[in-house]
Amino acid sequence: MDNASKLRYDKLCTALHHHNYCYHVLDRPEISDSEYDELFRELLALEEKHPHLITPESPSHRVGAPPLKKFRQLRHVEPMLSLENATSAEDLRAFDQRLKRFLSSEADIEYICEMKLDGVAVELVYENGRLTAGSTRGDGQTGEEITANLKTIASIPLVLREPFPPRIDVRGEVYLQRQDFQEMNRLREEEGEPLFANPRNAAAGSLRQLDPAVTASRPLSIFCYGLGYAQGVDYRTHAAMLKRFEQLGLRVNLTQTRVVQGIEQAIKTFFEMESIRDTLPFEIDGMVLKVNRTDLQRELGEKSRTPRWAIAGKFPPRQETTKVESITLQVGRTGAITPVANLKPVSIGGVTVARASLHNWDEIERLDIRVGDTVVVERAGDVIPDVVKVLVKMRSGTETRIPLPKNCPVCNAAVSRIEGEVVPRCQGLTCPARLKESIKHFAAKNAMDIDGLGDRYIDQMLQKKIIRSVADLYRLHPEDLFRFERMGEKLAEKIITAIDQSRHRPLSRLLFGLGIRHVGIHLARILARQFGTLEALSTATEEELCAIHEVGPQVAMSVTTFFADNNNRRILSELKETGVEPGSDVKQSGGVFSGKTFVFTGALTLFSRQQAEQQTEQLGGRAAGSVSKKTDYVVAGPGAGNKLDRARELGITVLTEEEYLELVNKGVSNGSEESNRLF
Ligand code: IVH
Numbered sequence: 086m087d088n089a090s091k092l093r094y095d096k097l098c099t100a101l102h103h104h105n106y107c108y109h110v111l112d113r114p115e116i117s118d119s120e121y122d123e124l125f126r127e128l129l130a131l132e133e134k135h136p137h138l139i140t141p142e143s144p145s146h147r148v149g150a151p152p153l154k155k156f157r158q159l160r161h162v163e164p165m166l167s168l169e170n171a172t173s174a175e176d177l178r179a180f181d182q183r184l185k186r187f188l189s190s191e192a193d194i195e196y197i198c199e200m201k202l203d204g205v206a207v208e209l210v211y212e213n214g215r216l217t218a219g220s221t222r223g224d225g226q227t228g229e230e231i232t233a234n235l236k237t238i239a240s241i242p243l244v245l246r247e248p249f250p251p252r253i254d255v256r257g258e259v260y261l262q263r264q265d266f267q268e269m270n271r272l273r274e275e276e277g278e279p280l281f282a283n284p285r286n287a288a289a290g291s292l293r294q295l296d297p298a299v300t301a302s303r304p305l306s307i308f309c310y311g312l313g314y315a316q317g318v319d320y321r322t323h324a325a326m327l328k329r330f331e332q333l334g335l336r337v338n339l340t341q342t343r344v345v346q347g348i349e350q351a352i353k354t355f356f357e358m359e360s361i362r363d364t365l366p367f368e369i370d371g372m373v374l375k376v377n378r379t380d381l382q383r384e385l386g387e388k389s390r391t392p393r394w395a396i397a398g399k400f401p402p403r404q405e406t407t408k409v410e411s412i413t414l415q416v417g418r419t420g421a422i423t424p425v426a427n428l429k430p431v432s433i434g435g436v437t438v439a440r441a442s443l444h445n446w447d448e449i450e451r452l453d454i455r456v457g458d459t460v461v462v463e464r465a466g467d468v469i470p471d472v473v474k475v476l477v478k479m480r481s482g483t484e485t486r487i488p489l490p491k492n493c494p495v496c497n498a499a500v501s502r503i504e505g506e507v508v509p510r511c512q513g514l515t516c517p518a519r520l521k522e523s524i525k526h527f528a529a530k531n532a533m534d535i536d537g538l539g540d541r542y543i544d545q546m547l548q549k550k551i552i553r554s555v556a557d558l559y560r561l562h563p564e565d566l567f568r569f570e571r572m573g574e575k576l577a578e579k580i581i582t583a584i585d586q587s588r589h590r591p592l593s594r595l596l597f598g599l600g601i602r603h604v605g606i607h608l609a610r611i612l613a614r615q616f617g618t619l620e621a622l623s624t625a626t627e628e629e630l631c632a633i634h635e636v637g638p639q640v641a642m643s644v645t646t647f648f649a650d651n652n653n654r655r656i657l658s659e660l661k662e663t664g665v666e667p668g669s670d671v672k673q674s675g676g677v678f679s680g681k682t683f684v685f686t687g688a689l690t691l692f693s694r695q696q697a698e699q700q701t702e703q704l705g706g707r708a709a710g711s712v713s714k715k716t717d718y719v720v721a722g723p724g725a726g727n728k729l730d731r732a733r734e735l736g737i738t739v740l741t742e743e744e745y746l747e748l749v750n751k752g753v754s755n756g757s758e759e760s761n762r763l764f
Contacts, residue, residue, distance in 0.1 A: 676705020
């Protein structure tokens, strides 16, 4: 082994761990993203050349582990306790009284108030500064070992900063930001996947993945707040421990943690936290109140499952009770059948709720929900309302169960539920509901963008049987539409022109529009850039597809299955016959926005958000939802608020819509194809 390589390797590892800490824990990067990337690339190159150098803590190991068959169980050295709940100021005062009695002292107790994050509790075991194991809470004694998954979370350090104790088991909450949760659900919807009910479920689902690569693709984060077994540590207060955690490189929510004297101040903090709850980027469901001094914590000790020195002050849930009047089964484009509960309208925190998604049949079975049931519905943040539970005692006996449909509620074709999937799917290829949804998807803004071809017209075209597939759209004449309700000559011509104009959209849009399972707009672009033509993609093998970065076996199979299907092939050849000839997509690396990240905020007036995002991506850039240090430009329209403030704080270049357009026009005239121009 050559010694210089080993030295350089260790240096790179140390540097990367350090910059990771500056970025994720301190929120104060010392180098630019591209400098970081350069160090990272150097590390990968060294690892490839000298594989024996690789250590389990290598910064490259965040995504390296192969999928598991099943999780192992891991025993916590110190049990992971849970917390008693307080639901009112009175409960908190009673807690304080109990402690005073127990301590035989009337003196004000010093408390530390932490936000109660609504995520998944985990334990991280660091031995000699290295992350050697990580697990879920499980039953408190034993959890599931999810080390490889936890290693993919960028804010979890793989090695602690020195000086570290010989052993320290740290507890924290893994969570997803609300916005990332919404984005994740949006993509899942686009790809016909079942939606997650709330950020906590999404975080839990992401952590319990047997394939760490899936966890790595989810933007999870952590806040650490507790200690399990440890050797060589002694903190006088909980606050000092949190501070020390941060020095060790662990991420702690210190900015929103308060040390207070006496219960009244703690109660005040509780209401303050509740009042800012909706403005936070993550969900909290209460405040955790802890006795700050560790000697008092020890004196107070614990009961069988909960410590005596801490309590969770829970915010009143945004819940109401109402009745399930009926259930509608919605059939999506992929045939997925989603049950939706129609509720007796009820107001929850000022918003009227009349429907709630039941997500899937596992959820129906878990809740044992029936038509006629009285249910508790909850609205979490701005998330779709959710049925939390059924009030079984309120049943009259006339409630009816919701059976798994054997046949599609729309076309009556057989319904199948693949082993391991929770979603039953209509198998009818000609199902009108599927057809309608797939035509809507084909014509949608980020697919073929057929302006003016709304739901109403698609419905009528299908009802009057003038179209049977997306290809038929391109055979329509204005006269075909005259028979429609409220359709004049002008409007008919406008729609036909819009259909006409969509013939040469970039290949990525056509691919996305075809609705191949698991191929969202992002993957469609990757495939379009890689293969260039529909013909080339249609003959690609699974191996060729899998060789592409970001394409996994599931996508590869879905693509080859799509192109092997006779019905799909017929539609593709009809599209060709009717003159649909997609334009090419710009290569990402060649685009003028290559490597640049944009955030659009405020009310955009010159173009839609979607247009701007597509344009940015076509020129090689990336459009992100939130402002971070990785953002290069923020494009702000009228009324821009928090994101604009954040951009100014971070010193990011802010552009007006006009300035953005200037950049785009420069980029387009610099050689990108005309067909890629959106505005
Ligand atoms: S302390 C012995 N602190 O709440 C103390 N828990 O109901 C145990 N949680 O399982 C936990 N934020 O998942 C603590 N700042 C915080 C927390 C927190 C969220 C969760 C955690 C725990 C549950 C207890």
